[in-house]
Amino acid sequence: MADASDNAVPRKHTEVAVGILLKRDGAMLLTSRPEGKPYAGYWEFPGGKLEAGETVEQALRRELQEELGIVIGAASVWKITEHDYPHALVRLHWCKVFEWQGAFEMREGQNMAWQDWPPTVEPILPGAVPVLQWFAEERGVPFDPSLIG
Numbered sequence: 001m002a003d004a005s006d007n008a009v010p011r012k013h014t015e016v017a018v019g020i021l022l023k024r025d026g027a028m029l030l031t032s033r034p035e036g037k038p039y040a041g042y043w044e045f046p047g048g049k050l051e052a053g054e055t056v057e058q059a060l061r062r063e064l065q066e067e068l069g070i071v072i073g074a075a076s077v078w079k080i081t082e083h084d085y086p087h088a089l090v091r092l093h094w095c096k097v098f099e100w101q102g103a104f105e106m107r108e109g110q111n112m113a114w115q116d117w118p119p120t121v122e123p124i125l126p127g128a129v130p131v132l133q134w135f136a137e138e139r140g141v142p143f144d145p146s147l148i149g
């Protein structure tokens, strides 16, 4: 029997560029979500939504300059994931970033933390957990996502 959900319009993806900033010693940068956004206080990788006409790299460069005050070097997409939140269906374009210039300024009142393995800040934003899984695989160490957040 047909019901209203048969006519539901598929949710449109929100495209998001996300930067995984890595220092030479392997530490990664996590930042906290500012007050007023969904999941405020959760830790995530810095980034934000693509604006019309932008590539992932352009969006990432703009977002990190706006939010952190740094200018990044080259960035290309490493992996893509999707996460279905109540507030949005997001497609996350993950870029590793090894070079940047400028001093970090938390321009949205967020916090930042360089994290070694395993990360100790919590809670971690659910859509960021796959990255931790990939790092565990890269480093050949066990990782239990249920212990995060």
Ligand SMILES: Nc1nc2c([nH]c(=O)n2[C@@H]2O[C@H](COP(=O)(O)OP(=O)(O)OP(=O)(O)O)[C@@H](O)[C@H]2O)c(=O)[nH]1
Pocket (backbone or CB within 6 Å): 016, 018, 037, 038, 039, 044, 045, 046, 047, 048, 049, 050, 083, 085, 088, 090, 092, 125, 126, 127, 128
């Ligand atoms: N920046 C970032 N966003 C993530 C991560 N994981 C994840 O699911 N997201 C989701 O991707 C979306 C990014 O949106 P945002 O609100 O941070 O982006 P923005 O800075 O452009 O926001 P604005 O619309 O307030 O300007 C959110 O729905 C967020 O929940 C992550 O690791 N980093």
